[in-house]
Structures are given as structure tokens and as C-alpha cells.
Amino acid sequence: MTNYFQKRINQWSLSVIIILFIINILNIIYNTPMVPDQHWAQKIFYVHVPSAWVGFLSYFIVMISGFMYLTSRDNRWDNIGLAASEIGTFFISLVLITGPIWATPIWGQPWVWEPRLVTTLILFLIYIGYFMIRAYGGYIERMKRNAAALGIVAFINVPIIFLSVQFWSPDIQSHPQVEMTEQPSEILSPFIFSLIVFTMLYTVMIRYRVYVIHLNNGMNEDV
Amino acid sequence: MFLVLLKKELFIELRSKELILSMVVFGIAIVLAFSFSSNLSRAVVINYASGMFWITVLFVSALGVHRSFAYEKEYDAFSMLVTAPIDRGLIFLAKWVSGFIYLTLMEILIIFPFFKFLMIDYPSNILIAISTTLLVNLGIMAVANLVSGIAMRSNLSEILLPILFFPLVSPIIIAATKISTGVMLNESYGVWEIWVLIVGSIIIISGLAGYALFDYLVEE
């Protein structure tokens, strides 16, 4: 049985992503401009937004995997769903941590009722329930079906959750955001680079995690 | 077939009277707790009244829908439903509509104590207040029954149901509070129209998802 990182392509992809990630961090620290009124706190933006992108992408994959598992009953889709939910929750946790870190010096308080943050928090809570279903959902085969259904239900509600929070109270939402397309290139370019690096990192993480889950399941089968 | 299932849901409650009684008593207990714990003037309470009402409804619906599915687990009655030659999505629809009826009945019974205990005036436009409340009830029950279907056969279904239900129902609660506040303060429809549309979207999405997914959720 070949170890995952004995394969050339996996070695290369891990090496490349480590190098790119280091470059990304150094780029953020040294190359990105210092925004006058936000200083160092603004640099969290280059981690916060890509983490959110990866988190939501991951949850989207949970939804697709859930649908595919219910229709095909192929355990590989459940493995992908589980891996995506774990990694997605990791990145979403990162969003919920970096958000308040960014907000505190900018708006003077750690939490703001901004639609994206609140949507992220609600989704995070739903996925706590998802992991509880995985833990307490009964025997494994039934648990997989329930988790797949919840993964579908959770993500299809994301646009609704976002819209409701957005219209909830515009006066509470003190989030002076500048649209990404209107950002100057010295901010936009490193941001796009960070987004790409995070997406590549996610790809490596999910491939490896699916491999480990598959290995784990294979060792536990046919008792 | 839907009417047969709906009739069964309604007659079970008529016979046992467990659900409505427990929902009403629980609802009044929550309203009392709000009255005791909110040391606010009448002028301030009116701003929070709709939120308090819908939180009460939220807790009561979680209790009600859990009890509704508990009937199926006792004596394994669900096995007869699942093995019957029927569209399983109809089971979800029957639970949804019956839950909506129970929730509305519960609200009729607690609305008067609610206004009296909190010492606030009734809305001037009763018809709009009733119709918007009915719409929100439909939305809440759609999400509640969908989540209950997912959590039903789990080991910790009593705990999992509220944990899954409350985050998923948050857009409805936001919308319900906005609509009710608008109605209470006699704001024009245009001010809270968007919330009606949001509730309508949730009803459609949750209803369709519940109907489609129930086939997969009912099997062991």
C-alpha cells in the first residue's frame, strides 16, 4: 500500500503549496500597501476573505456530495462530504476568529452585525449540528443519509439567511466595505493571489483528507 | 391519500390531547417568564413584543414537532406508514399542515394572555396581523418538520432537534419579527414587503426539500 506522499504528484503539490503559502504570507506582510486608517489590521483581510471563500466552497461541496450520496449510495461521496465539512468548518472558524480581530481596531468593537459574518456564524452553528448528527445519528449507514440530507438543507438556505440578515437592519451594519472591483490594483492583485493560494491549499487538504477517510473506512470494514 | 394522513394526524391529537395542551401551557409559561424578566416600560416593551412572541412560538414549535414524531416511534407505527404503498413525501406534507394547524391553535390560545401580561395594545389591522402570522407559521412548520425528519431516528433526537432547528429557522424569525413590528406600528406594506417575500421563499424551498428528502429520511 503506497503512502499518499510517496506518490510524486502529491509530493510536488504539497511542496508547491507550502512555497506559495509562504510567498503569500510574506507578500501580505511586506508588499501590500498600508491602508492609512486601518494599518496592520487591514492585512487580515487577505486571510479573512479567502478563508470565507474556501469555507463556503467547501460547504457547497458538502451539499453536492450529499445529493450524490443520496442518489447513488456510493460511500465515496460520503467520504468527500465528510472531508469537505471538516475542512470547511476549519476555514469558517478562521473567518469567525479573524473577523473580530479585524473589526476591533477598525470599528472599535469585535462583533458587527454584518450580513456575511452573521450568515457565517449561523452556518457554523448548523454544521455543529451536522457533526452531532454524524456522532449521534444512529448506526453508520443511517447517519450518512441524515448527514447528506442536512448538508443539502444547510447550504440551500445560505442565500436566504444572507438576504434576511442584509435587510435586517442597515443602521446596525457599520461595515464600510469597498467593492472588490473598485479596489486599487496594489490591493486587488495580492488579494487575488491569496484567493488562488487558499483555493489550492484547500484542494491539497481535501484530497489528502478524503484519502485518509477512505483508508480508515477500508481498515474498519468486514469485521 | 394526503387527506387520509392529515386526518390521522388531527384525530390522534383529538384523541390524546397531549400536543395542544403541552404547547399552550409551555407557551404561557414562556410569556410569564418574559413578563417577569422584562422590567421595561410599556413604551419600550412594544418594540420588543414581536420578538418575544416569535421566540415563544419558536420554543413551542420545537416541542410540538418533536411530540408529533414521537407518536410514530411508539409501537413502531411509522413502519406501517413507510411500508404502505404511498408517496412518502405526503407524510411530510401531512405533518407540515397538521403542525401548522396546531401552532395556529396554540397562538389563538396564548395571544390574549400575551397582550394582557405585557400590557400592550392589539394591532389595529387585525386581518393583516392574522394573515402574516399564518404565513410565518407555515414557514416555521416547514423547517421544523424537515429538521425533525432528519433528527427523528437519531440517538439524541430531543437535543438534536433544537440544535438543528434554531439556526435554520433564524431567517424566518428575523422576517417574522420585522413583519409583526411593522404591523404593530401601522407601517405601510412596502416597508415590510421584502420580509413577506423572504418567508414565502423559505416556505417554497423548505417545502420542496422536505417533500423530496423525506423518502430518504424515513428508511432505517
Add this chain to the structure above:
Amino acid sequence: MLSVQNISKAFNRKKILKNISFSQKEGESIVFMGRNGAGKSTLFRIIARLMTYDNGSIIFQGKNLLKVKPIHSSKLFYLGHSPGMYHPFSAIENLNFLLSLRKIYKDQLEILDVLDQFGLMESANEPIGVYSEGMLQRLKIVCAQLMDWDMILIDEPFSNLDKDGLDLVQKQISFWRSQNKTISMILHNKNHAKNICDRILTLESGIIK
């Protein structure tokens, strides 16, 4: 009538059923025996479409049960270990509900007549929540008698019954056999099985011996 091919089922990755295959002709009666935990009830619940399975196929009256809607298995009736009814409802109300689920319309007098045959006439209007286990078992057989089916799966038809109940149920099963109905039963007592089946299949460690 029924063809089960390579059915496997795992619980928590432990295989309970391993490539179970058997066929049942129309009018044939089969008794399934085996130790507790052998997978007999699981097999019945899978055939009744109450439980999913991991692989294999089940062909009933020429249709693959996995690929058709439940309406196409209306001639297959399952009686599980539990009553499968609502405890606040009376026997008559439960029976009326279950009959209407299958779009069967029976005269109330006919229902009462069958209840009377099984000694449940006096408690016909009481909620079944007050019934004893034996009464519930009899009620299940009443339900089966009123339904319209070509094949029945019964999980332990004789459990919790007194001597009179045993005789009644045995007579009922013999009557069904005389009507050329296809019957599958789970039993633990070989004496019960002797006169009411054409063959006995034993399930052991997830396979048919």
C-alpha cells in the same frame, strides 16, 4: 413471486447479511429460523422496504423493488415485531386507517366480525394503548386478514400468545395457505413451523444454511 439476490447489509460496518439469495414461488410458505441477531428481522425489513440495503436486488412480481415506487409493492404486506399502530387510536380506528392507506374499503361489520373471531370484540373501541401484548399480537393478525395481499412477511406470529391465541393464528395461517397465499415467517420454535410451511431456511452468521 419473490426473488432475493445477493442482499448484503452492514450495521456500523459489521456485515449482518452476506449475499443472501433465495426464491419463493407463489403459494409457497417459508419459515426463517436462526439465533438472535442472525439477521432474520433485518432481512424482512429490507424486503418490506423499511430498511435500505448495501447491494443486491429484490424482485417481487417481476419488479425490482429498489427501482419502483412503493405503490408497486402494494401486494406485499409486512407485519413486524411491534404492533405498527397508534396507541391513542382504538382497534377499529387503527384498522380503518391502515385500510385506507392501501385504498381498501371494508364494511364495519366485516371488521367487527374478524375482531370477534380473534376475541377482540369487547375491546374494539378502546385505545390500543391499554391492550396486552397478546391482544396486540392478535390485532396484527386481524389486520393481515383484512388487508389485500399476495405475499406476507410476518415476524414471529406466535409471540406473546396464549393457547387459544396460538390455535387461532395457526388456523389463520393454514387458511391463507389454502388460499394459495405466499407466506414468509420468522419463528423460533420448530414445532410451530412443522405444519405451516413448505420449507425452513436457517440464517446463521448472515448467510442461509
